[in-house]
Amino acid sequence: xxxxxxxxxxxxxxxxxxxxxxxxxxxxxxxxxxxxxxxxxxxxxxxxxxxxxxxxxxxxxxxxxxxxxxxxxxxxxxxxxxxxxxxxxxxxxxxxxxxxxxxxxxxxxxxxxxxxxxxxxxxxxxxxxxxxxxxxxxxxxxxxxxxxxxxxxxxxxxxxxxxxxxxxxxxxxxxxxxxxxxxxxxxxxxxxxxxxxxxxx
Numbered sequence: 001x002x003x004x005x006x007x008x009x010x011x012x013x014x015x016x017x018x019x020x021x022x023x024x025x026x027x028x029x030x031x032x033x034x035x036x037x038x039x040x041x042x043x044x045x046x047x048x049x050x051x052x053x054x055x056x057x058x059x060x061x062x063x064x065x066x067x068x069x070x071x072x073x074x075x076x077x078x079x080x081x082x083x084x085x086x087x088x089x090x091x092x093x094x095x096x097x098x099x100x101x102x103x104x105x106x107x108x109x110x111x112x113x114x115x116x117x118x119x120x121x122x123x124x125x126x127x128x129x130x131x132x133x134x135x136x137x138x139x140x141x142x143x144x145x146x147x148x149x150x151x152x153x154x155x156x157x158x159x160x161x162x163x164x165x166x167x168x169x170x171x172x173x174x175x176x177x178x179x180x181x182x183x184x185x186x187x188x189x190x191x192x193x194x195x196x197x198x199x200x201x
Contacts, residue, residue, distance in 0.1 A: 002201075003199040003200065003201055004109070004110065004111065004199065004200055005111060005198050005199055005200075006109060006111060006114055006194065006198065006199070006200045007194060007195055007198045007200070008071075008198065009198065010067060011067065012195055012196065012198060014060065014063060014064060014067070015195055016195070017060065018057075018060045018064075021053055021056050021057050021060055022057070022171075022175070024049065024050075024053045025050060025053050025054065025057060026172060026175075027039055028040070028046045028049050028050035028053070029050060029168060031043070031046045032046060032047065032050060033165070051138075051141075051142050054135070054138040054139070054142065055139075055142070057131070057134070057135060057138075058135045058138075058139065061127075061131050061132070061135060064127070076112050076113060076114075077113065077114045077115055077120075078115070078120055078123065078124060080117070080120060081113075084116070084117035084120065085117065087106060087107065087116070087117060088117040088118065090106045091106055091107060091116050091117055091118050092118060094106055095118065099184065109200060122174060122177075122178075125174070126170075126171060126174050129167075130167050130170050130171045130174070131171070133163060133164075133167040134164060134167045134168055134171060137160055137163050137164035137167070138164060140160055141160065141161075141164065144157070185200075185201065186201050
């Protein structure tokens, strides 16, 4: 079994910093939605922590975007190819059935094309829909008085809150799947190790 270098160092550093940011946002978000859960004693501290880590997520997203623009990552890894469409049923069959029977993954990642069709759909949905929606609505929440004209334009605080929370739930759902899928390499820790070393088996 050979190793290929898939994850460059800047992307690996971004991945783990971003994972920490997301973890803090989820923990603080839970307490903001359910104040009876006392993860942190001070509710005001939770509000500030969620706010500033939200800004950190925005910076993280900007870095990720510019990194992929500068390295051609969008074209290499996120562009949908004809083979992706052809192989989608086989990839779906693998994830839903064959993987539990010890079948081989029909897709082999390369430095020029890291993601299969279903991964591209999932990552595109998260990084180009969920994260921008969470970030923009979070920024509007950061100063309600200043951004009130924009908040009113989209229907008011309740609509803004519904959009922000719905996008967050979608992101958490994706994250749970992402964590599960990270255990499905040749060994349970293989994919996690690859995001540390950069090399994938």
